Amino acid sequence: MAEAPIIEAHDLHKQFKLSLYQGSLKAMVLSGMRRKTRVVEALRGLDLAVRPGEAVALVGRNGSGKSTFLSLVGRIYLPTCGTLEVRGRVAPLLELGAGFHPDLTGRENIMLNGVILGLTRAQVSEREDSIVEFAELRDFVDAPLRTYSSGMQARLGFSVAIHTDSEILLVDEALAVGDESFQEKCFDRIEQLKREWRTILFVSHEMTDVTRVGTRAVWMEQGRIRMDGDPAEVVDRYLADAHHSP
Amino acid sequence: MTLRSATSAPRSNGNTLAESLTELWRYRELLLILVQRDLKARYKNSALGFIWSLVNPLVQVLTITFAIEFMLGSDSKNYSAYVLCAMLPWLFFSTGIMDASPSLLFYYNLIRRTYFPRELVPLSFVCANLIHFLLSTSVFLVYLLVLPLVGHLQGHPPDFPILPTAFLLPIPILGLVLLVTGISLFVSVWTLHFEDMRYIADSLLKVMYWLVPVMYFPEMIKEKIPGPKGDLIYNLYMLNPLSGLLTAFRKLTLQPEIMPGSRVPTQPMGATEWGFLAIALLTSTLIVLLGLRYFNTQKWKLAERA
Structure with missing residues (x-):
């Protein structure tokens, strides 16, 4: 394990300022133009180094910062403070269906996502057949995404992500x-x-997936790491803890 | 292995202007795809797609010309050409901004789940509208060239309304692109935070339509209000970059025209008009630089919209 980490976080903090206006001028005017915001601390000093080829499972309760960390690695947000270095291209599958546009067809979404994930148009065209084949969506590829079931969207998202050259999934x-x-x-x-030797970073509440896929598991609690180690051990401790404190 | 480092300094709000331009260049293929998608969506549902978007301004202009020439009575030969010459860039200005305004909302699903330079979203709508504008302007210029020839075949002496200075049109076009881009960068962010912004922008554009020379000749101001007061109002009017640009579009393309309801011809593109064009170019450059800077301070907050 002499290789340099592909993902390296030091004292990583992320705060969100939640606005209570929800995008409406009316709500803002009615509240008398006061800035009503609530600060949520999603990450409070996370230190983590992931090496190439590792499959790291993030476990923890809702709101422990798992998804926020994934979004930071995927450059959706900027850290509030601390450093995060990602030394490779990232293919993110955040929430269901990756970054698809509901009004575009399957084929258009494949092109859009492939290029966003760093492929050239020629490369996407080359791989299109294989992407559609893997997702088993041959008959639907020219229909708009909004006509897809959530399962179909998820299949397409997974298929596009694994067909890119990204070092990190x-x-x-x-x-x-x-x-x-x-x-x-x-x-x-x-x-x-x-x-x-690609790196996988995943969030899961399925403990069987964590032990089956993960080469390492990280248990997160309140924006920090509670335990980091062998998946089976982390899962045991995590489940025991979950039973003791409902 | 290709390395792409995403180091972010603590409390950094975004990148410098140079960095963000480099990043835009790296994602140029994505811009191409977004523009392609927008053009396809616009022209997809009808075989005559592009023709229709030409017919609409044409019908509008013909109706207006008909009304003015018959109701006011006019000696102008090419009033409709004069209106159309400013109408096409006006439509690029207003449609470009109105398309870019909800653009970040339109692609919000992607913004929340993937990384790419966010500027590309409003820019793609500006580019699609630019292509559309260049096409319609080309059709307009060809029309100006062909029409006198048709008259010539029928025995009239050929009288070209178009001027050779039409070759200088890329100058006001550049200014207009900068202006539309700059405003779009602001408006798209505001619309994401406050969806009402789209309607506010729509109303402001309706007012703006009458504050710039599309339907009338700005020289009318001087004629209606004589003396230094009229000159002052005229100068203030022309300091609006859009007025300077639209005036340049007309005066570079078309022969001076007799204004409706008067016997006075419009001024040709003289030193004063070039001065106003230069000011418009400077103002537009300033607006686009401010727009890029503003977008840079905002772009990392876009995905955090609660």
Whole structure:
């Protein structure tokens, strides 16, 4: 493990200022133009180094900062303070369905996402067949995304992400998507990615996924790391804790 | 392995202007795709897609010309050409801003889940409208060239309304692109925070329509209000960068014209008009620089909209 970390976070903090106006001028005027904001501390000094080829599972309760950390690695937000270095391209699967546009067709979304994730247009065209094939969406590729079921969207998102050349795959919530046979296909592909020395960072509440896919597990609590180590051990302690403090 | 470091200094609000321009260049393929998508959506649903978007301003201009020439009575030969010549850039200005305004909302799903330079979203709508504007302007210029030839075939002496200075049109076009881009960068962010902004922008544009020379000739101001007071109002009017640009569009393209309801011809593109064009270019450059700077301070907060 002499290789430099591909993701390196030092004393990482992230605060969100939640505005209570919710995008409405009316609400703002009615509240008398006072700035009503609430500060939420999602990350409070996170230190973590992930090396190439690791599959790191993030576990923890809702609001412990797992998704925020993934979004920071995916450059959706800027850290409030601390440093975060990401030394590779990132393919994010944040929440369901990646960054798809509901009004565009499957094919248009593949192109849009492929290029956002750093492929050239020629590369996306080349891989399009294989992406559609893996997602099993041949008959729907020219229909707008809003006509897709959530399972279909998730399959397409997963398929696009694994067909990019990104060194890092971020997965929030749904590691293996679709029905059971499709899930097996996802797990096979994840194993392949691990053999290709790609780095996977995923959030999961499925403890079987954590032990099956993870080479390492990180238990997060209130924006910090509570435990970091072997997936089986982390899961045991985490579950024991969850039972003791409801 | 390709390395792309995303180091972010503590409390850094974004990148410098140079960094963000480099980043835009790296994502140029994405800009191309966004522009393509917008043009396709615009022209997709009808075989005559582009033709329709030409017919609309044309019908508008013909109706107005008809009304003015018949109701006011006019000696102008090319009033409709004069109106259309400013109408096309005006439509680029107003449609560009109105399209860019909700653009960040339109792509919000992507903004929340993936990284790419956020500027590309409003810019793509400006670019799509620019392409549309260049197409319609080309059609307009060809029309100005062909029409006198048709008259010539029928035995009239050819009288070209178009001036050779039309080759200088790229100058006001550049100014207009800078102006529209700058305003779009501001308005798109504001619309994301306050969706009402879209309606405010729409109303302001309706007022602006009458504050710039589209339907009338700015020289009328001097004629109506003589003396130094009229000169002052005229000068203030022309300091609006859009007025300076639209005036340049007309005077570079078309021969001086007799104003409706008067016998006085408009002034040709003289030193004063070039001066106003230069001021408009400077103002537009300033607006686009301010717009980019503002967007840079805001872009990392876009995804944090609660």
